[in-house]
Amino acid sequence: MTALPMVRSENVHKSFGRVEVLKGIDLEVSAGEVFCIIGPSGSGKSTFLRCINHLEKIDAGRLWVEDRLVGYREGGGKLHELRESEVAAQRRDIGMVFQRFNLFPHMTATQNVMEAPLRVKGESKAVVRERALTLLDRVGLRDKADVYPAQLSGGQQQRVAIARALAMQPKLMLFDEPTSALDPELVGDVLDVMRQLAEDGMTMIVVTHEMGFAREAGDALVFMDGGVVVEAGTPRALLGNPQHERTKAFLSKVL
Amino acid sequence: MTSATSADPTLSRRPEAIRAVAVRHPGRWVAGAVVLLVAAMMVNSALTNKRFGWGEQAKYAFSAQILDGVRITLVLTFASMLIGVLLGVVLAVMRLSPNPLVSRAAWLYIWVFRGTPVLVQLIIWANLGALFPQLSIGIPFGPAFAQGETSRIVPMLVAVLLGLGLNEGAYMAEIVRAGILSVDEGQTEAAAALGMSRMATLRRIVLPQAMRVIVPPTGNETISMLKTTSLAAYVPFYELLFKTQNIYTRTYEVMPMLIMASLWYLAMTSVLMVGQYYIERHYARGATRNLPDTPLQKLRQRMARA
Numbered sequence: 001m002t003a004l005p006m007v008r009s010e011n012v013h014k015s016f017g018r019v020e021v022l023k024g025i026d027l028e029v030s031a032g033e034v035f036c037i038i039g040p041s042g043s044g045k046s047t048f049l050r051c052i053n054h055l056e057k058i059d060a061g062r063l064w065v066e067d068r069l070v071g072y073r074e075g076g077g078k079l080h081e082l083r084e085s086e087v088a089a090q091r092r093d094i095g096m097v098f099q100r101f102n103l104f105p106h107m108t109a110t111q112n113v114m115e116a117p118l119r120v121k122g123e124s125k126a127v128v129r130e131r132a133l134t135l136l137d138r139v140g141l142r143d144k145a146d147v148y149p150a151q152l153s154g155g156q157q158q159r160v161a162i163a164r165a166l167a168m169q170p171k172l173m174l175f176d177e178p179t180s181a182l183d184p185e186l187v188g189d190v191l192d193v194m195r196q197l198a199e200d201g202m203t204m205i206v207v208t209h210e211m212g213f214a215r216e217a218g219d220a221l222v223f224m225d226g227g228v229v230v231e232a233g234t235p236r237a238l239l240g241n242p243q244h245e246r247t248k249a250f251l252s253k254v255l
Numbered sequence: 256m257t258s259a260t261s262a263d264p265t266l267s268r269r270p271e272a273i274r275a276v277a278v279r280h281p282g283r284w285v286a287g288a289v290v291l292l293v294a295a296m297m298v299n300s301a302l303t304n305k306r307f308g309w310g311e312q313a314k315y316a317f318s319a320q321i322l323d324g325v326r327i328t329l330v331l332t333f334a335s336m337l338i339g340v341l342l343g344v345v346l347a348v349m350r351l352s353p354n355p356l357v358s359r360a361a362w363l364y365i366w367v368f369r370g371t372p373v374l375v376q377l378i379i380w381a382n383l384g385a386l387f388p389q390l391s392i393g394i395p396f397g398p399a400f401a402q403g404e405t406s407r408i409v410p411m412l413v414a415v416l417l418g419l420g421l422n423e424g425a426y427m428a429e430i431v432r433a434g435i436l437s438v439d440e441g442q443t444e445a446a447a448a449l450g451m452s453r454m455a456t457l458r459r460i461v462l463p464q465a466m467r468v469i470v471p472p473t474g475n476e477t478i479s480m481l482k483t484t485s486l487a488a489y490v491p492f493y494e495l496l497f498k499t500q501n502i503y504t505r506t507y508e509v510m511p512m513l514i515m516a517s518l519w520y521l522a523m524t525s526v527l528m529v530g531q532y533y534i535e536r537h538y539a540r541g542a543t544r545n546l547p548d549t550p551l552q553k554l555r556q557r558m559a560r561a
Contacts, residue, residue: 053448084453092450102445106463116449121461161445168449 039224095165137212309510324498338420343427368425435466474531
């Protein structure tokens with residue numbers, strides 16, 4: 001018996017208006033795996049990531065997180081859309097880190113981290129505060145606890161954003177190009193935090209341009225282009241010995 | 256060696272500081288002279304023209320009737336702004352609702368209340384009894400549980416508050432909507448990804464950030480409302496202008512009384528402007544790295560230095 005995959009995608013399609021950005025995505029992410037997605041811009045990799053927590057609605061196919069369909073419920077041979085509150089409940093277990101951080105600018109770092117556990121889970125303030133400070137310590141920003149996002153560097157903001165997502169104690173973390181908006185010298189700190197997270201056994205799906213991170217920390221790697229998965233494999237195999245022409249062409253430009 | 260000189264500026268040969276002849280601004284002197292001349296003419300007129308009736312003004316400015324009018328004007332201003340702001344938030348949220356009926360209902364409300372003169376609305380509310388002599392609460396098209404005379408249920412104060420507040424709600428709705436739309440979409444997405452509900456996101460994440468855009472025009476609206484309350488004098492309702500008119504119909508000192516009322520309005524709007532400054536500053540938190548000092552803080556620093 002094989003364990004249930006954390007994420008399973010079957011023939012997922014998604015269009016924006018007339019443009020089809022996902023043309024049938026099939027893949028599986030196992031629990032505890034660091035799953036990296038690379039590909040040129042416009043390949044649909046970010047859109048696919050956003051489908052996993054239902055920030056985008058899929059048009060066709062099926063998408064599961066563990067045993068639950070994302071955004072829908074099956075009953076009587078039909079698909080039923082989930083209510084807003086049910087979608088919100090699904091998202092609680094899935095952390096997401098955005099390219100542009102999206103920290104709440106009117107709250108301090110600690111308040112950012114505490115907001116969701118307090119308001120969404122209704123946990124006690126003392127417990128949440130303790131956890132927030134522990135998490136800020138873990139991302140190396142214990143001394144910035146009472147600082148507003150505008151006073152932090154991009155790399156520091158992204159690390160607070162990671163702490164904010166972790167505060168909900170998710171079982172899956174989605175990273176949407178977490179280092180693409182950062183100055184080169186700040187990328188390392190964020191990747192270090194992500195590597196640490198991977199070592200702790202977190203299931204992570206990472207859309208990235210950081211081939212070094214994918215090679216060292218990744219367990220699986222897919223190359224997407226034109227809305228389809230062109231090639232999948234272990235990072236070492238895919239980066240070291242790409243089979244497909246499009247993969248070769250892409251890698252020759254970024255490596 | 257260049258590295259030595261850049262490391263120790265005292266050793267480098269620093270050129271003499273520039274001492275240049277400053278640019279002349281003859282225009283400023285001309286403008287200053289004109290302004291001074293006009294100001295002198297105005298002061299002279301105010302002092303010598305007996306018809307300003309300064310003594311008369313001083314006599315009535317703090318009389319019981321006028322102070323009562325001032326009090327009523329302030330009550331009307333804040334109560335109708337409160338109605339307007341609350342209604343504006345509700346209408347703005349309705350307009351942005353995914354439910355098309357709710358959104359259109361809000362649009363219709365704004366269309367009607369923004370598209371008709373507030374004076375007309377005030378008079379209609381004040382004379383509601385002419386349209387509905389009786390008001391009742393009950394099942395629509397069914398029996399009524401309670402009913403009564405319209406003039407008893409909607410006294411003049413309530414009519415004026417409804418007139419001003421419901422009209423203001425339409426304007427505030429547009430201001431709040433602009434504020435909500437000004438908040439980056441990434442904020443809503445981040446909140447959604449954390450599992451926050453639409454309402455919690457609005458209340459905790461979007462509205463606090465929208466405040467920075469909402470507050471300045473709301474300050475304007477409040478100042479504007481303070482003056483708009485004077486329309487209630489024609490309903491008629493006994494606010495500041497009405498009280499002022501009461502006095503001059505007796506004494507025939509029309510201009511002195513109107514100037515006195517204007518000075519009262521000016522004083523009240525000035526106080527509101529100070530309040531607005533501090534509220535705006537409060538909501539700039541997190542948006543700017545360092546808030547500028549308040550006038551009071553600047554004064555304290557100057558005193559400490561001296």
